[in-house]
Every structure is written in C-alpha cells, then in structure tokens.
Amino acid sequence: MNFICNFPFFSILISLFSGTICSVLPAKAAKVVNRVVIAAVGVMSLILLLYLLSTGESFVYWMGHFPAPWGNEIRAGVLEAGMALFFCIIMYLSMAGGAHKLYGEVVESKHNLYYILVNLLLSSLLALVYTNDMFTAYVFVEINTISACGLIMIRQVGRTIEAAVRYMIMSLLGSGLLLFGLCIMYDLTGHLLMSNMKESVSLLMASGEYQIPLIVSVALMCVGLCIKSALFPFHAWLPDAYGYSTASSAAILSSLVSKGYIFLLIKIIYRVIGFDIFNSTRIIDVLFVFGLMGMIFGSISAIRENDIRRMIAFSSVAQIGYIYMGFGMGTQAGMVASIFHILSHAATKSLLFIAAIGLTDVSGGSRKFVDLTGAAYRNKWAGAAFMAGSLSMVGVPLFSGFISKLLFSQAAVQVEGKMLASLIVLGISTVLNAIYFMKTVIRIYTPARESGYSIVTFKDMKSYGIVLICFIVLNVILGVSSQPIVDMIEQGLAMFA
Amino acid sequence: MGPNLLANYGEAVSAILFCIGFTNLLLQTNLIKKIIGLNVMDSAIYLFLAEKGYIAGRVAPIVVNGVTSTEAYINPIPSGLVLTGIVVSVSVTALMLSLTIRLYTRYHTLDLDEISAQLKKEGK
Numbered sequence: 001m002n003f004i005c006n007f008p009f010f011s012i013l014i015s016l017f018s019g020t021i022c023s024v025l026p027a028k029a030a031k032v033v034n035r036v037v038i039a040a041v042g043v044m045s046l047i048l049l050l051y052l053l054s055t056g057e058s059f060v061y062w063m064g065h066f067p068a069p070w071g072n073e074i075r076a077g078v079l080e081a082g083m084a085l086f087f088c089i090i091m092y093l094s095m096a097g098g099a100h101k102l103y104g105e106v107v108e109s110k111h112n113l114y115y116i117l118v119n120l121l122l123s124s125l126l127a128l129v130y131t132n133d134m135f136t137a138y139v140f141v142e143i144n145t146i147s148a149c150g151l152i153m154i155r156q157v158g159r160t161i162e163a164a165v166r167y168m169i170m171s172l173l174g175s176g177l178l179l180f181g182l183c184i185m186y187d188l189t190g191h192l193l194m195s196n197m198k199e200s201v202s203l204l205m206a207s208g209e210y211q212i213p214l215i216v217s218v219a220l221m222c223v224g225l226c227i228k229s230a231l232f233p234f235h236a237w238l239p240d241a242y243g244y245s246t247a248s249s250a251a252i253l254s255s256l257v258s259k260g261y262i263f264l265l266i267k268i269i270y271r272v273i274g275f276d277i278f279n280s281t282r283i284i285d286v287l288f289v290f291g292l293m294g295m296i297f298g299s300i301s302a303i304r305e306n307d308i309r310r311m312i313a314f315s316s317v318a319q320i321g322y323i324y325m326g327f328g329m330g331t332q333a334g335m336v337a338s339i340f341h342i343l344s345h346a347a348t349k350s351l352l353f354i355a356a357i358g359l360t361d362v363s364g365g366s367r368k369f370v371d372l373t374g375a376a377y378r379n380k381w382a383g384a385a386f387m388a389g390s391l392s393m394v395g396v397p398l399f400s401g402f403i404s405k406l407l408f409s410q411a412a413v414q415v416e417g418k419m420l421a422s423l424i425v426l427g428i429s430t431v432l433n434a435i436y437f438m439k440t441v442i443r444i445y446t447p448a449r450e451s452g453y454s455i456v457t458f459k460d461m462k463s464y465g466i467v468l469i470c471f472i473v474l475n476v477i478l479g480v481s482s483q484p485i486v487d488m489i490e491q492g493l494a495m496f497a
Numbered sequence: 498m499g500p501n502l503l504a505n506y507g508e509a510v511s512a513i514l515f516c517i518g519f520t521n522l523l524l525q526t527n528l529i530k531k532i533i534g535l536n537v538m539d540s541a542i543y544l545f546l547a548e549k550g551y552i553a554g555r556v557a558p559i560v561v562n563g564v565t566s567t568e569a570y571i572n573p574i575p576s577g578l579v580l581t582g583i584v585v586s587v588s589v590t591a592l593m594l595s596l597t598i599r600l601y602t603r604y605h606t607l608d609l610d611e612i613s614a615q616l617k618k619e620g621k
Contacts, residue, residue: 135578142585146592153596158603158616165596165609169531172589173522176538179582180515183542187549192574 004051005059008076008130011041011084012123019119027111034095034115038122042088049081053488058495060132060195069196075132079339079492083129083263089474090255090346091122097354097467098248101361105155105246114154114246120147121252125260134182134272135192137264141178141228145171148257151249152241163240170237174227181220184213185272194271205277215281218273222283225265229258231287231324232294235317239305242313242353250309251353254316255346262323262342266335269327270496279330288328288418292425294321299432303439307367308360311436312352315393318429319345325422326408329415332493337407339489344392344400344478351471352389358382358464359444362453369440374448376441379456383444385468390437392475395430400478405430407486507548514541528597528607532590539586543579550575 018037022030052058058077065071095118106114124144131137145168153164186192188210189200204210227234242250269278278284298317305311319341326338356367362378363371376383392399405426412422458465478485502509518541521534550572558570597607604612 135581139581139585142589146589149592149596153599158612158619161596161599161603162609162612162616165528165593165600168589168593168596169522172535172593173519176515176519176522176535176542179539179542180545183546183549183578186575186578 002051004048005061005076007044007048008074008080008084008126009061009063011044012074012126012130015041015119015123015126019116019123022112022116022119025112027108027115030112030115031099034118035092037119038088038092038095041122041126042085042092045081045085045088048076049078049085052076052078052081053491056491068193069191072136073132073193074130075194076130077492077495078488079496080129082488082492084126086343086346087122087125087129087256087259090350091118091252093467093470093474094248094251094255094350094354097350097464097471098246098251098357100461100464101247101357107156110154114151117147117150117154118248118252121151121257125256128260128264132194132271133192134185134194134197134268137267138175138179138182141175141261141264144257144260145175145228148253151253152245154249155244155246157244159240159244163237163244166237167241170230170234171228174224174234176224177220177227178224181217181222181224184217184220188213188217194267197272198274201272201277202274205274215283218278218281219283221268222265222287225261225268226287226290226324229261229265230317230320232290232297232317232321235294235298235320238317239301239310239313242316243307243310247353247357250313251350254313254353255350258316258320259342259346262320262338265327266339267496270493275332275335275497284328284330286328287324288422291321291324291326291328292421294318295325295425295429296321296432299429299436303432303436305436306369308356308369308372308440309353309367311440312349312356315352315433315436316345316349318433319349319393322404322408322429325425326411329411329418329422331411331415332490333407333411333414335493336486336489337404337411339493340407340482340486341404343485344404344475347400347471347474347478348389348392351385351468351475352393354464354471355382355385355389355468358456358461358468359386362456364453369443372440372444373446374444376444377447377455378453381458381461381465381468385472386444387441388472388475390441392479393437394434398476398479400475400482403479403482505548508545511541511545511548514538514544517541526608526610528593528600528609531609532593532597535593536586536590539582543582546575546579546582 015037018033022033061074063072124140127140149164149168152167153160189197191197230238242254295318298314298321302311302314305314323338323341326334358379359372359375359382360367363375392401395401395405409426412419515538518534518538522531522538525531552571555571558573600612604615
C-alpha cells in the first residue's frame with residue numbers, strides 16, 4: 001500500500017493530538033501549532049486528492065489488524081479528500097481573519113483553550129468525512145457537538161451561554177435520534193461498517209422483509225442529522241449561536257460544522273442505504289418540502305432582522321434549505337448541485353462573517369444597520385468583500401452562488417412533478433436574497449452624515465486584508481472554473497457507490 | 498403485531514422510554530429536568546442495544562471453566578457499543594450541567610424561558 005494512503009489517518013491523529021498539546025502551551029505557541037496543523041492537514045489532503053485523481057479509485061484503510069466485518073475502517077475517495085482540503089482552507093482563512101478580534105472577545109488566559117477546541121473540531125470533521133464505520137461516525141458527531149458548543153461559549157456573555165445551551169439541547173435531540181436509528185439499522189443488518197450494511201440493506205429490500213423498521217431507521221437518522229444541521233423548523237438556536245459568538249467561531253460554525261453533518265448524511269444515503277432505495281422512500285419528499293420552506297422562511301426572517309450578524313445567520317437557514325431541496329429532488333444532478341452548494345455556501349458565508357466584523361469595527365462596534373451607514377468607506381476592503389459575498393449569495397455570474405443556482409435549476413428541470421415548485425421557490429428566494437443583501441450593501445455604501453468613526457486602511461490590517469482577498473479569490477475560482485469541480489464531485493459520487 | 502410486540506416487550510419499553518426522554522428534553526423549561534430527559538433518552542437506547550445483544554439462556558462473554566464455544570455466550574458487540582455510548586452521554590451531561598451552573602449563577606433561575614426574557618430585557 002502506498003504511503004499516501006496513511007494520510008487520512010495521519011490528518012485525524014495530528015489534529016486530535018495537537019489539541020492535547022495546545023492545553024499545556026502558552027497562547028501564542030498554541031496559535032502557531034493550530035495554524036501549522038491546519039496547514040499540514042490541508043497539504044496532506046491536497047496530496048491525497050491528487051493521488052486519488054491519478055489512480056481513479058478509492059481505497060479502504062484498516063484501523064488495526066482486523067479485516068472487514070470486524071475491524072474499523074477509514075475510506076478515502078475523491079470527494080472525501082476534496083472535502084477535507086476545502087474544510088482546511090476555510091478553517092485556516094476563518095481563523096486568520098478573526099485572529100485580531102480574538103483579543104477583544106476572549107479572555108487572554110483562555111486563548112489556548114480556544115485553539116484546543118478548534119483542533120478537536122477539525123479532527124472530528126475529518127473523522128466524519130473519512131470514516132467507514134457508523135458508530136465511529138456517531139462518536140465523532142458528539143465530539144463535533146461538544147467542541148462546537150465550546151466555540152460558542154468561549155466568549156463569556158449571557159447571550160452566548162444561553163445560545164450554547166439551546167444549541168446543545170437541539171444537537172442532543174438530533175444525536176439521540178441518530179443513535180436510535182443507527183441501533184435499529186445495526187439490529188436489522190448485523191453490521192456497523194457502511195459497505196457491509198449496504199449489502200444487507202439491499203438484500204433486505206429484495207426479500208421484502210422488515211420494510212417498516214428499515215424505513216423508520218432511515219427516517220430517524222435523516223431527522224437527527226437535519227436537526228443538527230439546522231434545517232428550517234429546527235433552526236431556532238442558530239441566529240443566537242452564530243450572531244454572538246466570536247467572529248472566527250461564527251464563520252467556522254456556519255460554514256463547516258453544519259456541512260460536516262450534511263456530508264455524513266450524504267455518506268449514509270450513498271454508502272449505507274443506497275441512492276436508489278433512499279429515493280424510492282417518501283423521505284425525500286419530506287426533505288424537499290422542508291428545504292423549500294427553509295429557503296423562504298429563512299430569507300423572510302433575515303429581511304426582518306436589524307442586526308447584521310444575525311441577518312447573515314438567518315441567511316444560512318435559507319442556504320441549508322437549498323441543500324436539502326437538492327437532496328429532495330432525488331436525482332444525481334440534484335445531489336451534485338447540493339454538494340457544490342455546500343462548497344459555495346461555505347466559501348461565501350465565512351467571507352460574509354469575516355467581512356462583517358471589519359464593518360462593525362469601524363462603526364463603534366455596533367451591529368445595527370443605522371450605525372453601519374457608510375461603513376464601506378471607512379473600511380474599503382471589508383466593504384468590497386461584503387459586496388462580493390452578497391453578490392455571490394444573490395447569484396450574480398462570476399461568483400460561486402451563480403453556479404450553484406444554475407446547477408439547481410438544471411437539476412430541477414429534469415425532475416417531473418417537482419420542477420415547478422423548485423423553480424418558483426428558487427426564483428422567490430433569489431429575490432428575497434437580493435432584498436436583504438442589497439439593502440445591506442446600499443446601506444454600507446451610503447455616505448454617513450457625521451464622521452466620528454475611525455477610518456481603517458489596508459496598511460492597518462494587512463493580514464485581515466489578505467484573508468479577505470483570499471476569500472474573494474476562492475469565491476471567484478468556484479464561480480469561474482466550476483466545471484472541473486463539478487466533474488470531481490461526479491467522480492467522487494461514482495466512487496461512493 | 499400482537500405476539501411480536503409481546504415477544505419483544507423490552508424493545509417496546511425502550512422505545513416508549515426514548516419518547517418520554519425526548520419529549521422531556523424538548524419541552525421542559527427547567528434545565529435540570531431537561532438533563533434528566535437527556536439521560537432517560539440515552540439510557541433507553543442502551544436498553545435497546547442490551548436487549549438486542551442478549552440471547553436467552555446464554556451468559557456474558559467471559560471465558561470461565563474453559564468453555565470457548567461461541568454457542569455459550571451472548572453477542573458482545575452491543576455491550577461494547579453501550580459502554581462507548583455511556584462515555585459519550587456522561588461527557589455531554591457534564592457539559593450541560595456546567596452550562597446550567599453558569600446560567601444559574603448569572604440569572605438565579607433554572608427556567609430557560611425566563612433566562613431568555615431577562616436577556617431580552619438586558620437588550621444586548
């Protein structure tokens with residue numbers, strides 16, 4: 001076996017261990033370790049991705065010395081490696097973009113705790129991406145929840161603690177359902193490894209036995225992961241959690257944590273249940289309807305919001321709705337569109353959160369729209385970045401959001417019965433997106449009457465400016481050269497089966 | 498349905514307990530009651546697993562008196578899963594309790610709705 005095949009295991013392990021090491025290091029050293037680890041994992045994922053693209057097939061890696069039905073396994077294909085690489089890029093940029101803000105938000109003595117949590121979060125995300133074992137996935141889902149909760153409450157204000165409690169409650173409900181579904185599935189199939197489960201599930205479906213428990217188990221797992229990734233009716237915790245935590249936390253939580261759960265759901269759909277069996281159930285219709293409702297109600301809540309961070313958070317609800325609408329279409333094209341939207345939303349939402357702190361900083365720390373008037377003139381780079389992110393969210397060509405909307409509409413046209421609903425809601429949602437994002441952009445570009453606020457130039461915050469440029473470039477890359485990425489997603493999905 | 502339900506009464510009980518725990522975690526406003534609900538919910542799943550791993554007439558998989566035949570022992574994997582699950586649920590319970598203490602020392606109440614109301618009044 002090639003040495004590169006060890007990389008998924010190494011990435012999980014070094015991020016897990018660096019978390020432990022950070023606990024005894026001073027804050028500055030912990031920060032360096034954190035950055036180095038994220039960069040190292042990113043480089044390893046890139047090498048792995050190139051290797052997988054050259055060989056053209058996925059591989060299974062034994063954890064320990066036991067073969068398939070007994071041992072634990074890691075599995076890597078193009079999609080997994082690509083996701084890991086993308087997660088590392090977003091995490092690195094989010095950490096770098098929010099670093100200067102951390103001193104004001106978190107007590108100095110707790111900085112190394114913050115880096116522990118980020119490292120743990122990275123390791124659990126990587127484990128969710130790579131694992132081939134359902135129970136391991138459950139354990140890392142819980143680790144992910146705990147570290148995400150820590151990232152919310154590291155800023156010690158009443159609001160964040162309350163948000164953390166609400167987040168924990170919803171997450172625990174979700175993981176309880178996931179675990180119960182998993183146990184029923186284990187009971188029916190007798191396996192915990194995804195590939196073995198899939199064989200047993202297709203045998204069960206062919207024999208026609210135990211249909212109801214099977215559907216119940218699939219439904220429980222789906223609902224559990226929907227709750228955890230904040231699909232529309234379960235989003236009550238989200239605006240507070242994203243709106244009041246530290247800037248880096250908000251960017252990481254909105255763009256990575258919920259995506260980790262969605263990626264796990266995709267793995268379950270493809271690798272445990274089987275895409276065709278999943279599509280033959282009524283569950284996809286439920287996901288479809290809730291996805292559509294999320295797209296509209298998320299945007300309406302965002303329009304009514306008067307706080308820029310909470311507005312961006314509500315916009316996440318709408319975007320998660322898009323992803324589930326793609327699942328609900330029940331076609332390969334819909335799935336590809338959803339996965340592309342995961343990438344596009346992650347790149348755009350972290351950009352918006354990081355740009356928003358630049359704007360609020362030059363407005364006396366206020367997040368109300370009234371005070372943000374003219375903020376884009378006081379911090380030109382943040383203003384430009386916020387505009388780029390908004391245009392991408394609305395779906396203007398050149399940016400990534402346009403491609404995902406295009407893919408969604410192309411996928412919708414192919415589905416009979418769901419075409420009209422998806423196209424109409426896509427249209428409405430785009431208009432609503434335009435209303436609240438353009439409202440904000442116009443607000444920050446309206447010259448302010450009194451100029452009591454400080455003006456920040458590029459020289460004052462070089463690293464922050466560079467991060468913003470990287471984010472914009474990432475968005476434009478996703479928007480301009482989308483075809484290779486879509487091909488890669490299709491190749492990855494083919495490897496899943 | 499009738500005979501199956503009677504034969505699998507352990508699983509039925511665990512499903513009912515799961516629902517009780519789930520509803521408590523979701524609907525109670527008192528934080529401590531929520532945490533109790535969480536534990537009931539998790540324990541119900543462990544009961545389900547234990548029930549599934551047990552085979553009537555067999556003993557725990559610990560070799561005594563040199564009996565190594567697999568026919569003599571129950572399935573050990575569900576028990577292993579239960580142990581792992583217990584570790585997870587203990588850690589989330591500890592986290593929830595610590596958050597509850599934080600909130601209580603700040604707002605002197607365990608009622609989540611009341612805490613939200615106080616936060617709105619603070620207006621931050």
